[in-house]
Amino acid sequence: MTDIARSRIYPTVIVLLLFVIAAMAYKFIVAGSTQKAEDGRTAVLLAPGERALMLTEMRAFVAGLQVMSDALSRDDMKGVAEAARKMGTTAARDVPLSMLGKLPLGFKTLAFSAHRGFDSIADDAATIGTPKHTLGQLSDVLKKCAACHSSYQVKGATTR
Ligand code: HEC
CATH class of the missing domain: 1.20.120 (Four Helix Bundle (Hemerythrin (Met), subunit A))
Structure with a gap:
């Protein structure tokens, strides 16, 4: 993987993970x-x-x-x-x-x-x-x- 590709993929993965965590927290705390x-x-x-x-x-x-x-x-x-x-x-x-x-x-x-x-x-x-x-x-x-x-x-x- 080139440096440029890596610098694009890592932030995307982090954002996706944050999204998953937020969705789980919403389900657990708010929605039930x-x-x-x-x-x-x-x-x-x-x-x-x-x-x-x-x-x-x-x-x-x-x-x-x-x-x-x-x-x-x-x-x-x-x-x-x-x-x-x-x-x-x-x-x-x-x-x-x-x-x-x-x-x-x-x-x-x-x-x-x-x-x-x-x-x-x-x-x-x-x-x-x-x-x-x-x-x-x-x-x-x-x-x-x-x-x-x-x-x-x-x-x-x-x-x-
Ligand atoms: C945060 C919500 C909530 C609060 C506060 C609450 N209840 Fe309930 N209660 C429920 C739910 C949900 C049911 C189930 C009702 C159903 O399925 O139709 C229930 C059922 C009951 C039942 C039936 C029990 C059985 O065996 O079927 C009684 C008696 C009862 N509540 C008394 C009370 C009393 C007295 C209070 C206040 C001191 C109270 N509840 C506060 C949510 C609550």
Whole structure:
């Protein structure tokens, strides 16, 4: 290969590789693995085990909300903080990296903000400690549950 040919091919290869990396990063971070659902929502395509993990976490939310509202009705702010903390960002650590890459950015953002909302509830229950303040925060988190459910669905897919 002549020097001139080499000086043309190398930059082309580098640009192509950068393009491939950018496309992979876009797919992993932004797009995820989705398809349009029949009801107009976006269906997230997950392996059956991943779908089960997600739905288990969802049911844990409902169970946690029950414990939290029970504590709230008794002005037990320590109980509120404990229940909320279990649904906070630490709960999201169990999500495997391979599954994270299948979740679109909008989904990840909403999920993280719901978990962070529970952390704020736990923080404030320990410091501010008024049930009315907690109820306002809870309403904000529930808005996120509703927003995500109206935009996304989850489908078990074996080949993704
Ligand atoms: C980032 C998105 C997102 C957030 C936030 C979210 N969910 Fe979900 N949830 C889903 C998806 C997607 C499904 C599956 C729905 C479907 O396929 O129709 C689901 C399903 C569920 C289910 C059904 C579980 C089952 O076994 O079928 C429950 C209950 C639930 N969510 C509760 C909640 C509650 C309570 C909150 C808020 C504290 C919440 N979710 C927040 C995305 C979310």
